[in-house]
Each structure stands twice: as structure tokens, then as C-alpha cells.
Amino acid sequence: MTPAAYAVLNTEAVAHNVAVARRHAPTAKLMAVIKANGYGHGLLRIADALAGVDAFAVARGDEGIRLRNAGFTQPITVLEGFRNGEDLDAFLQQRLDTVVHSFQQLEILETRVETEQLGVWLKIDTGMNRLGFRPADVAGVYQRLRQCRIIAGPIRFMTHLANADDKADPKTPEQIALFNATLEGYAGERSIANSAGVLGWQEALADWVRPGVMLYGISPFPELTRRELGLQPVMGLYSQLIAVKPVRQGETVGYSGTWRCPEATLLGVVAVGYGDGYPRYAKTGTPVLVNGRRVPLIGRVSMDMITVDLASQPDAKPGDPVALWNEALPVEEIAHCADTIPYTLVCGITQRVQIIEREN
Known part of the structure; x- marks a missing residue:
């Protein structure tokens, strides 16, 4: 039967859009954001099309588990992190990295006796006022995380840009400056840029970039079309x-x-x-x-x-x-x-x- 409504997906466009991201951030590692069922395009389908990226990012643990069960071996970061000890057990079993953004999570990590099993991103709230620790709390949180036996490898740092889709808004350079000032003297990889950050804010290009909507051929800027950005719709x-x-x-x-x-x-x-x-x-x-x-x-x-x-x-x-x-x-x-x-x-x-x- 001929379908009434149907969506046609050009998965080759995904690779093209990844190449655009890499041209804008040539020295950064690329963590492809494929949350929300790959932005509606199909989680596993998009992961297949992104096989060459350095890592995946998902919003929730069940998305990461689906990727692992399908055989994907790339590093996977869960942006919302674990909610409780049961979640953390699943993260360990499935080798999922976590964002740590709350004192509740920190307290759970401090109770665990496993040794060097969990990759961690410490999230700093530089003005989004959603998830993350305030800059004044970072030094104490960092020291406590360093004492957690469960954490494997160096602690990494990230923040999220609130207004990067508006190139005239001063909030983005303020967030970037606050992030960098907070981490002065700290070692560890850093990540700031989302799609708008990758395409519009060179100063946001840290060790890792986290493109999302641009990978699907959609402009993150209201005043710029995807054609102007060189993106192909999926x-x-x-x-x-x-x-x-x-x-x-x-x-x-x-x-x-x-x-x-x-x-x-x-x-x-x-x-x-x-x-x-x-x-x-x-x-x-x-x-x-x-x-x-x-x-x-x-x-x-x-x-x-x-x-x-x-x-x-x-x-x-x-x-x-x-x-x-x-x-x-x-x-x-x-x-x-x-x-x-x-x-x-x-x-x-x-x-x-x-x-x-x-x-x-």
C-alpha cells in the first residue's frame, strides 16, 4: 500500500554536515548529539551514518543503552547524567560516561567503592541556569570528585550556551569568558560549543564540540538558512x-x-x-x-x-x-x-x- 504521509531520509547528508562541523572546528574532537531518537530521524539510523565521529551524546541513559545493545562502541556521554544508584549501575555495565551537574550525584559517587570505572564531565552553569554547578562551587566539587574512587581518567569540563543562536547577544562571550576564568589553572578537556557555537563563535571551539541540529541539515540561526551555512537537509x-x-x-x-x-x-x-x-x-x-x-x-x-x-x-x-x-x-x-x-x-x-x- 502506498503510504499517505512518509518521510524520506538522505543519510549521506549526515556525513556532509559532519564535514562542515569539522571544517569549522578542525582541531576539536566531535561529540555528535543524537538524543531524542536522533532528533526524530531514528537513533540507530543516525548513529550508523555518524560512524566516524569521536563520540556520541544522548540525553538519557536508556538512549545510550540502546546504542550499546546495537553494537556501537564509541564513547557515549549521557548529558542529563544518572539520577540514582540504579542508573549508575547501568552506566557502569554499559560503559556510559556521565555528566555530573548536581550535589546529589556527587554524594552518590562518593559512596561507591568501584575503582576507575566511570568517565565524568563536570558541568558548569555559566548562565543557562538549568543543569550544572555555579562557578563558585567548582573548586570544591572538583576536589571531591578527585577523591571518588569510581572515576576513571581525568575529569573533563563542559558548559552549555544559552543564546548562541543570536550573534548580537553579549551573553555568549560572557559565558565563554566565565567558563575559561573558572577553569584557569585546571587540567582536563573542555567542551562549550553546540551547533550555533560551532558555526558562529570561534572562541567556543574547545577540545570537544557538541554539534546537534546542524548534523541534520538545519540552521541553528533564525536569520541564516542552512544553504548559507552549507548544510544539507536529511x-x-x-x-x-x-x-x-x-x-x-x-x-x-x-x-x-x-x-x-x-x-x-x-x-x-x-x-x-x-x-x-x-x-x-x-x-x-x-x-x-x-x-x-x-x-x-x-x-x-x-x-x-x-x-x-x-x-x-x-x-x-x-x-x-x-x-x-x-x-x-x-x-x-x-x-x-x-x-x-x-x-x-x-x-x-x-x-x-x-x-x-x-x-x-
Whole structure:
């Protein structure tokens, strides 16, 4: 059966985007962020496409365990770290490195008698105000970590940039300066840069970089397109017309009648909706490609269908191809039309969307 909504993944684009990251950070090791099911692209599929990177980063331990069970041997860092002793046992068994960001974690580590089994990143909160130790606490935490028998190898350091997607914002250089000042005199590898840091802030390029969204061909900057950054999109979302019908002037379309036809036109119904991951709040006028040509979304997005104005395509018919985003229609543009960010769109693809892999 031909799928209604389906996503086409070009996994060769992943390698291209890795090469872009390496050109921007030629001396840094690359920790590829593949959390949230590889940003909706499939955890194991993306890990396969990233086989040449130095390490993986995931948000939670179960993601790291999936990678280990699938046979991946690269270092894996769990960015949220372990939550309790049971988690820590699993990290040890599966050889997962952990971020240490809280005193609760530190206290758990101090109770363990295992010797040199756990790789650790000490996280410093330089202004994100999410996870991490305040700079004033770092010296004491570092000394306590050095006394923990369970820790293997040198302690490494990381922070996370809050506003790196805004090149005019002074917060990023402030965070970088605070991180460096806090660690003056300390040995140990460091990591600062996310995707925006890699592409936009050379001073953030430390021993390790942690690119995420750029690996999937998506710009981390609202004012720059992925083409301007030299990135290739990995995901395209597609469907087809399932109905074409005339609508008269003055008739309304869709739930709540939010769109009223200003003049007689031809309406197309596309088999995709928020049940597939298309954004519920995409506005009237959001572009959709029908037969490779732009037409506007009209009316509200429903669970299984959207409607488009086919006035510019009077010969359109059921079965004609539709692209919701792809190489020619950037996902960043659709996100802007829905008052969201592209991360939410690619991460929001649902289980009923068929995934098709292809090469360039």
C-alpha cells in the first residue's frame, strides 16, 4: 500500500554536515548529539551514518543503552547524567560516561567503592541556569570528585550556551569568558560549543564540540538558512492530494471556519496533519509544494488532513505529489510559519509516518 504521509531520509547528508562541523572546528574532537531518537530521524539510523565521529551524546541513559545493545562502541556521554544508584549501575555495565551537574550525584559517587570505572564531565552553569554547578562551587566539587574512587581518567569540563543562536547577544562571550576564568589553572578537556557555537563563535571551539541540529541539515540561526551555512537537509516530509474540489466565494473551509473563500477557487486536500507531526499551528499562507510548486495552506490543520488553495494549479488531481518540507522548502520556513522552531517539527514526526531511506 502506498503510504499517505512518509518521510524520506538522505543519510549521506549526515556525513556532509559532519564535514562542515569539522571544517569549522578542525582541531576539536566531535561529540555528535543524537538524543531524542536522533532528533526524530531514528537513533540507530543516525548513529550508523555518524560512524566516524569521536563520540556520541544522548540525553538519557536508556538512549545510550540502546546504542550499546546495537553494537556501537564509541564513547557515549549521557548529558542529563544518572539520577540514582540504579542508573549508575547501568552506566557502569554499559560503559556510559556521565555528566555530573548536581550535589546529589556527587554524594552518590562518593559512596561507591568501584575503582576507575566511570568517565565524568563536570558541568558548569555559566548562565543557562538549568543543569550544572555555579562557578563558585567548582573548586570544591572538583576536589571531591578527585577523591571518588569510581572515576576513571581525568575529569573533563563542559558548559552549555544559552543564546548562541543570536550573534548580537553579549551573553555568549560572557559565558565563554566565565567558563575559561573558572577553569584557569585546571587540567582536563573542555567542551562549550553546540551547533550555533560551532558555526558562529570561534572562541567556543574547545577540545570537544557538541554539534546537534546542524548534523541534520538545519540552521541553528533564525536569520541564516542552512544553504548559507552549507548544510544539507536529511529529512523531507511528503504526502499526496487525496481530493480536489471547487469552493465558492464566501464558503468557509475547515474547523471553526477560520478561512473564508474570497473568490471561487480550487481546493486540495492533503493526507497529512498533526497526527503525522505537521504543525497544528501552521498559519494560513504557509507554503506547501504541490507538483513541486508552492501553494498556500488554507484553514486549520486537522489531525489527518490539511487543505491548500490550488488556484495556481487548475490541473491538479488526486494522487499528485505533495512536499511539506524538503530540499526545496526548508523546514526552518515551515517552523517560522507555525511560530515554533524546526527542532519541534523533525522531533515530532509520529509513528504512523513511514520512513524511507535513500542516498543522494
